[in-house]
Structure formats: C-alpha cells, structure tokens
Amino acid sequence: xxxxxxxxxxxxxxxxxxxxxxxxxxxxxxxxxxxxxxxxxxxxxxxxxxxxxxxxxxxxxxxxxxxxxxxxxxxxxxxxxxxxxxxxxxxxxxxxxxxxxxxxxxxxxxxxxxxxxxxxxxxxxxxxxxxxxxxxxxxxxxxxxxxxxxxxxxxxxxxxxxxxxxxxxxxxxxxxxxxxxxxxxxxxxxxxxxxxxxxxxxxxxxxxxxxxxxxxxxxxxxxxxxxxxxxxxxxxxxxxxxxxxxxxxxxxxxxxxxxxxxxxxxxxxxxxxxxxxxxxxxxxxxxxxxxxxxxxxxxxxxxxxxxxxxxxxxxxxxxxxxxxxxxxxxxxxxxxxxxxxxxxxxxxxxxxxxxxxxxxxxxxxxxxxxxxxxxxxxxxxxxxxxxxxxxxxxxxxxxxxxxxx
Ligand code: ADP
Ligand code: ASP
Ligand code: MG
Numbered sequence: 001x002x003x004x005x006x007x008x009x010x011x012x013x014x015x016x017x018x019x020x021x022x023x024x025x026x027x028x029x030x031x032x033x034x035x036x037x038x039x040x041x042x043x044x045x046x047x048x049x050x051x052x053x054x055x056x057x058x059x060x061x062x063x064x065x066x067x068x069x070x071x072x073x074x075x076x077x078x079x080x081x082x083x084x085x086x087x088x089x090x091x092x093x094x095x096x097x098x099x100x101x102x103x104x105x106x107x108x109x110x111x112x113x114x115x116x117x118x119x120x121x122x123x124x125x126x127x128x129x130x131x132x133x134x135x136x137x138x139x140x141x142x143x144x145x146x147x148x149x150x151x152x153x154x155x156x157x158x159x160x161x162x163x164x165x166x167x168x169x170x171x172x173x174x175x176x177x178x179x180x181x182x183x184x185x186x187x188x189x190x191x192x193x194x195x196x197x198x199x200x201x202x203x204x205x206x207x208x209x210x211x212x213x214x215x216x217x218x219x220x221x222x223x224x225x226x227x228x229x230x231x232x233x234x235x236x237x238x239x240x241x242x243x244x245x246x247x248x249x250x251x252x253x254x255x256x257x258x259x260x261x262x263x264x265x266x267x268x269x270x271x272x273x274x275x276x277x278x279x280x281x282x283x284x285x286x287x288x289x290x291x292x293x294x295x296x297x298x299x300x301x302x303x304x305x306x307x308x309x310x311x312x313x314x315x316x317x318x319x320x321x322x323x324x325x326x327x328x329x330x331x332x333x334x335x336x337x338x339x340x341x342x343x344x345x346x347x348x349x350x351x352x353x354x355x356x357x358x359x360x361x362x363x364x365x366x367x368x369x370x371x372x373x374x375x376x377x378x379x380x381x382x383x384x385x386x387x388x389x390x391x392x393x394x395x396x397x398x399x400x401x402x403x404x405x
Contacts, residue, residue, distance in 0.1 A: 001033045001034070002033070002034045002164070002165045002166050002167075003035055003166065003167045003169065004036045004037075004038060004157075004159055004160040004163070004168040004169070005025065005028065005035060005169045006038040006039070006040075006134060006155070006168070006171060007037070007230055008040045008043075008153075008170070008230075009041060009042060009043035009044070010172070010173040010230075011230035012040065013042050013044075014042070018076070018083055020230065021039075021171075022083040022084050022087065022089075024171075025037055025089075029129050035129045035130070036124070036129075036131075036132060036159060036160075037077075037129060037131045038132050038152060038156040038159060039073060039080060039131065039134055040073060040076065040134050040152040041073050041075065041076055041135070042075065045075070046069055046072045046149070049068050049071060052068065065107065066110075066143070066145050066146045069146055070096070070133070070136040072135075073134055073136060073152070077133050078093055080093065081131055090126075090128045090129065091128050091129040091130070092123050092129075092131070095132075096137040097144065098119070099119060099120060099137075100116055100137070100138050101137035101155065101158070101159075102138060103138065103139055104139065105140070105141065106145070107145050107146070108146060109147070110137060110145035110146060111213075112147070112158045112217075115158060117162050120132075120163060121163070132155070133155075134153075134155040135151040136155070137155075148213075150210075151213075152211075153210050153213075154214040157215075157225065160218075160221075161217060161218075161220075167224050167226065168226070170225065171230035172228075172229065173230070174209065175190055175234045176226075176229070176234065176235075176236035176237030177194050177199065177202070177207070177227050177239075178190055179191065180255070180392060180396045180401065181255070184256055184392055185254075188401060188402070189402065190237065192238065193237065193239075194237060194238075194240070195239070195241065195346060196218060196241060196242075197219070197377065198253070198344055200215040200216060201375075201377060201378045202253050205255040205340070205342035205344065205378065206257030206259070207253065210227065215239065219241075222241070224238075225238070226239070242346065249345060249346075250347035250351055251343055251344065251347065251401065252345045254341065254344075254399070254401065255342045256341055256389070256392045257339065258339045258385065258388065259309055260290060260307040260310065260340050260382075261308060261334060261338065262305055262306070262307050262334070262371070263305070263313075263320050263332065263333070263334050264305045265304045265305075265324050265330070265331075265332050266301075266303050266329065266330035266332075267301040267302075267330030268302045268303070268324070268329040268330075269301055269327060269328050274304065274327075275292070275304075277323055277327065278306075279306075282308075282316060282320075287312045288308065288309065288312070289306050289308055289316075290307045290340070291307045291340070291371045292306045292373075305370075305371060307340065307371070313336065317334050337384060337385040338382050338384060339382070339384075339388035340380055340381070341380070341388060341392055341395065342378055342379065342380040343378065343379045343395060344378045345377060346377055348378070349377060355379050357398070358379055358395065361394055362381070365390065365391060365394050367383050367384075367390075368383065368384065369381050369382070369383060370382040370384070
C-alpha cells in the first residue's frame with residue numbers, strides 16, 4: 001500500500017518524539033508499504049516564529065512572514081531525515097518547493113492548486129521513505145507560501161489525493177475524533193467512524209483536530225482518512241462517506257470556539273440594502289463574517305449583530321464604524337467575551353426539535369443565547385464566554401455523548 005502519515009506539532013515536539021515517529025515510520029516501511037511522511041513544525045515553533053515577526057513590526061509583510069514561518073516544518077523534516085538515515089532507513093526530506101506543491105499567492109492562507117507527484121514517485125520507486133514539509137508550498141512567482149494555521153493536515157490529504165494513496169493517517173495527541181474536545185469535556189466518546197460531512201462541520205465550528213480544508217479535500221477526492229494517536233496503537237477514527245457511517249446518531253459532536261468576537265450596530269435608519277452596505281467592504285477586505293442577526297424595530301430602525309474572528313476584529317470595527325457613520329446609525333460596539341457553541345449531527349436532518357431541546361437545556365442552566373444559526377446538520381449559538389464551558393458540558397451530557405452514557 002501507499003500510505004501518507006502526517007504527524008502534528010506535539011508528535012514532533014522534541015527529539016524523543018521525533019525518534020518515536022521515526023520508529024513508527026520504519027515499522028510501516030518494514031511491513032512493505034511505501035511511505036510518505038508529512039510533518040508539522042515542533043509544537044509552539046510556528047507561534048514563536050510569528051511572535052518574532054510581530055516583534056520586528058506590527059504589520060509584518062506577508063511574503064517575508066511566510067519565509068519565516070515555513071522554517072518550523074523545515075526543521076522537523078530534516079531532523080526525521082537525519083534520524084532515519086542514521087538507522088539505515090533510506091529516505092529523503094523535501095520542502096514544499098522541492099516537491100513542488102504549487103499554491104496561489106495568498107500568503108498566510110494560500111490554497112494548494114496542484115501537486116506534481118513525479119519526484120515523490122521517483123524517490124518511492126528507489127525504495128526511499130519520502131518526508132515532506134506540511135503547511136507550505138510555492139507560488140507561481142517562486143515564493144514560499146503557507147496554508148493557514150493547522151495547514152499540515154491539508155498538505156497531507158492533498159498529497160494523498162495527488163499520489164492516489166491507499167490511506168492517509170493523521171497522527172496527533174489524542175486517540176481520534178471525540179464527541180467533544182477532551183480538553184474541555186471530561187469523558188467524551190471516541191467515534192469509531194464519522195462522515196466527511198459531519199467532520200467538516202465540526203472542524204469548521206472549531207474542533208481543530210483536522211483543518212476544515214483538509215476534510216473538504218478528502219471528501220472531494222474520497223481520500224481514505226484516519227485520525228490516530230502518535231502516542232499509542234489505538235486504531236483511531238475513520239472518516240468515511242455517509243452511507244458507510246455506523247448509524248445515524250442524532251448528534252456526533254459538540255464544539256466550542258472562543259476565537260470569535262461580536263460587533264453590534266444599533267439604530268440603523270430605515271433604508272434599502274443595509275446588509276450589503278455593511279458586508280460589502282468587509283468582503284472586499286477579505287474578512288469572513290460568520291453569524292449574522294438583524295432585528296427590525298417598530299420605529300423602522302434596525303439593529304445588526306455579526307461575528308468575525310478575533311484576529312479580524314480591529315479591521316472589521318474600522319469598516320463598521322465608517323459605514324455606520326455614513327448611514328447615521330447609532331452606537332457601534334465590539335464584544336470579545338463571547339464564545340460559539342455548535343452541535344453537529346446527520347440525525348438532525350430527520351429529527352425535528354433538536355434546536356428546541358438545546359434552548360431548553362440552556363434555559364434550565366440560566367445561560368442566555370445571544371445569537372443562533374441553524375443549518376441542515378448543525379445548530380450554532382453565541383453565549384457569554386463565562387457560560388461557554390459549562391454549557392458545552394451540559395449539552396454534551398444531555399445528548400448522551402458521554403463515554404459511559
Ligand atoms: P496537531 O498538532 O497534531 O495537528 P492539533 O492541536 O491541531 O494537533 O489538534 C489536536 C487537538 O484537537 C487535540 O489535542 C484536542 O484538544 C483538539 N480537539 C478539539 N476538538 C476535538 C474533538 N472533537 N476530537 C478530538 N480532538 C479535538
Ligand atoms: N505548523 C503550522 C501551525 O502551527 C501548521 C500545522 O501544524 O498544521 O499552524
Ligand atoms: Mg493541527
């Protein structure tokens with residue numbers, strides 16, 4: 001089989017962990033498989049490099065910043081290459097540009113356009129393990145570009161798709177995909193299988209165990225995908241197409257995202273196209289708006305609330321204040337002390353009343369819901385940050401997701 005094995009930051013955090021990865025890779029190759037390894041930077045390294053950039057200037061140039069943050073992955077692949085060669089395991093380490101992994105030019109959030117598989121096939125053909133940097137590629141202009149935080153997952157899945165690999169394994173620091181983040185909820189259930197669609201929604205809602213884009217690519221190319229622990233031999237979670245998932249459970253998981261902030265604009269005077277006027281400039285500035293609520297008052301004015309990621313808050317406020325002033329609206333306020341909770345499950349398609357049950361549980365808990373959006377298989381709510389963890393735990397319990405439920 002041709003297997004892509006991706007190891008995340010904690011799995012290559014220090015030399016001891018790099019050696020453990022080396023041993024796992026050696027065993028897989030020893031079993032007769034062709035192995036392509038994709039590595040993240042050692043845990044904390046990307047943050048540290050970003051901090052250095054922000055200490056030089058508070059507006060780092062995106063191209064230079066990408067050259068800097070790509071170094072973390074470079075370090076990991078070289079260290080594993082050194083280890084495997086010292087163990088007489090034939091291998092070669094490659095950076096994104098050496099593969100090459102071609103991306104667009106959106107530095108810091110580039111998308112993979114195309115991967116040329118020839119070099120990797122040649123190296124595999126000569127009996128080598130191929131070790132590739134995650135998170136990075138090269139633009140048409142010949143510059144290094146990175147794929148956004150958590151992007152090594154996407155590198156691994158995209159490589160698996162380009163190489164038509166038989167399996168893509170994502171090794172991390174937990175045993176697989178759980179019904180909730182094990183760092184927030186104690187005793188969540190480990191899912192044996194999950195559908196691509198549910199996984200995509202969970203990732204998008206904040207379960208960082210897989211980057212959303214990696215699940216999109218896996219679903220599109222039907223890449224057989226597993227999430228496993230690099231610390232043990234647990235079989236982990238398999239991400240499968242819907243008809244292969246075990247059963248149509250009502251709720252597959254609950255997520256918590258503390259990375260959004262809310263902007264509220266009061267008393268926007270009556271008029272056409274309020275939403276377009278506010279969201280046009282934000283879209284042009286490349287800012288993603290997540291949840292939106294508009295309330296019309298009896299006097300004809302409107303209140304508008306929406307969420308953006310905390311990193312975009314300052315720029316989003318600038319535009320919101322500008323448009324509000326032009327339209328003669330009232331106060332513009334920002335709130336960073338909020339959190340978004342999402343409940344995801346394919347079973348919601350066929351079971352009515354899930355949202356009602358959620359509201360009832362939160363009301364009993366005395367937690368106020370500030371915003372709500374629903375889709376076919378997801379309900380998302382914004383609550384006060386201080387209420388968020390207890391609300392997640394209670395919802396998780398109420399939907400029977402605990403290990404011993
Ligand atoms: P890596 O460095 O291996 O890419 P990440 O930190 O990006 O690892 O992702 C793994 C983390 O995702 C886990 O340590 C866990 O805290 C978090 N996580 C959040 N939600 C979930 C979930 N539903 N199932 C498993 N892990 C989750
Ligand atoms: N090193 C990058 C990050 O920390 C990419 C990754 O780990 O997937 O976001
Ligand atoms: Mg990750």
